[in-house]
Amino acid sequence: MTSYINKINDYIKSLDYETQNALQNISLNKHYKKGDLLLRQNEICSKSYLLINGIARKYYLNDGKEITTELYFENDLAISFDSYTLQQPSKEFIEALTDVTVSVISYQTFQEAKKNFPKLLTLDLMLTEYYGMWVENRLFQFHTMTATQRYLDILTKSPHIIQSVPLTIIASYLGISLETLSRIRAKI
Amino acid sequence: MTSYINKINDYIKSLDYETQNALQNISLNKHYKKGDLLLRQNEICSKSYLLINGIARKYYLNDGKEITTELYFENDLAISFDSYTLQQPSKEFIEALTDVTVSVISYQTFQEAKKNFPKLLTLDLMLTEYYGMWVENRLFQFHTMTATQRYLDILTKSPHIIQSVPLTIIASYLGISLETLSRIRAKI
DNA sequence: TGTATTATTTGACCTAAGTCAAATGTCGTA
DNA sequence: TACGACATTTGACTTAGGTCAAATAATACA
Numbered sequence A, B: 001m002t003s004y005i006n007k008i009n010d011y012i013k014s015l016d017y018e019t020q021n022a023l024q025n026i027s028l029n030k031h032y033k034k035g036d037l038l039l040r041q042n043e044i045c046s047k048s049y050l051l052i053n054g055i056a057r058k059y060y061l062n063d064g065k066e067i068t069t070e071l072y073f074e075n076d077l078a079i080s081f082d083s084y085t086l087q088q089p090s091k092e093f094i095e096a097l098t099d100v101t102v103s104v105i106s107y108q109t110f111q112e113a114k115k116n117f118p119k120l121l122t123l124d125l126m127l128t129e130y131y132g133m134w135v136e137n138r139l140f141q142f143h144t145m146t147a148t149q150r151y152l153d154i155l156t157k158s159p160h161i162i163q164s165v166p167l168t169i170i171a172s173y174l175g176i177s178l179e180t181l182s183r184i185r186a187k188i
Numbered sequence C: 001t002g003t004a005t006t007a008t009t010t011g012a013c014c015t016a017a018g019t020c021a022a023a024t025g026t027c028g029t030a
Numbered sequence D: 001t002a003c004g005a006c007a008t009t010t011g012a013c014t015t016a017g018g019t020c021a022a023a024t025a026a027t028a029c030a
Helices: A002-014 A017-026 A081-086 A107-116 A119-144 A147-157 A159-164 A167-174 A178-187 B002-013 B017-026 B081-086 B107-116 B119-144 B147-157 B159-164 B167-174 B178-187
Strands: A028-032 A037-039 A047-053 A056-062 A065-072 A092-096 A100-106 B028-032 B037-039 B047-053 B056-062 B065-072 B092-096 B100-106
Touching: A002 A119, A002 B081, A017 A100, A017 A107, A017 A119, A047 A107, A056 A167, A065 A167, A065 B119, A081 B002, A081 B119, A100 A107, A107 A119, A119 A147, A119 B065, A119 B081, A119 B119, A147 A159, A147 A167, A147 A178, A159 A167, A167 A178, B002 B119, B017 B100, B017 B107, B017 B119, B047 B107, B056 B167, B065 B167, B100 B107, B107 B119, B119 B147, B147 B159, B147 B167, B147 B178, B159 B167, B167 B178
Parallel strands: none
Antiparallel strands: A028 A100, A037 A092, A047 A100, A056 A065, A056 A092, B028 B100, B037 B092, B047 B100, B056 B065, B056 B092
16 A cells, blocks of 8 residues: 555656646645644644644544544645545544644645646545545454554554654554553563 | 535536446446355456445455445445555455345446546545545544444444344444344343 | 653453353245 | 254353553653
């Protein structure tokens, strides 16, 4: 599936000058401080955020508890998918876990750009396909793997997560309690 | 999210005659008997199946056990998403749970059609967005709900599933053992 | 350097769900 | 209608993971 990221990047590089330029022109770099919220619950996700550097996460509240649904690193695209797609209020927050720099494109502007530069429509489809496969894979893990297996999977495939994100957040990302995560780590 | 299905259907209805016709021309109705496999593990999912009538499911094998990942009813679109998108061998099977009639479109033909009828590209994006939201919602359920809650969710939102699909399959779809499902049902 | 604050670990106990085995139900067809 | 093949339930016991409380790190910064 990493190969699909490469395919997307290749596609972007292969775009004609005009389309590349259009993308460039509707993008705007922004900085956020650690702890800042890029998106709040109940707001409509009207922008997409491409992480230039730093770390961020997406989470929602489940009777008072924060459940982390996605972690973002360099080159990851951060949106609340259903809020962005349906332009309806978001259930999720997006929060900067460190100081971050992002490249922002507004939903509306991107929709317009797709009309004038049809290749952006294909890009949109590719990004959506990628996200679909990513979520499907995560669902698969919850469907069939134990907490220990899910932790080991992160440890091997995404060790940077373990190194740079507090255990409380990793635990909620894995769908287990902080204590259970601590015990899993002790056992290994 | 049902509203998004309506939006997709409206979009299809609003398509110009040529595009509608193109879709029509690349579709082919096929019949399968109960128990037939529309897609086998390790095969590439080179076709999409729109259920005209009957019931089908998608599943994979997890050390010998069948794990159902999706149930299909009338008007549902059945594919193994990552196999279809990447045109790589499928981890999943698609099986007819009853006799079914499907409208089949080949991946290759559809890719070609998208070039000549750009509105099909938008349709592809909409369908992919819908699937993304559907999977996201299912992941949410596994992330935060108990088995009983997940069962009750099906019971209220999709009672036709409970009525028409054997409990063994529903249990695997819920990610629990058959015995646990039986006990949940006894308690309610 | 000391102390407050936050992050992580450990202990004791509880609960949801799994496993294995056996008992019932249900249904199609000879 | 009886019998084999599934489908579903029930029982007894095990296990993964949760909860609450307390004990240690680790950090930050006055």
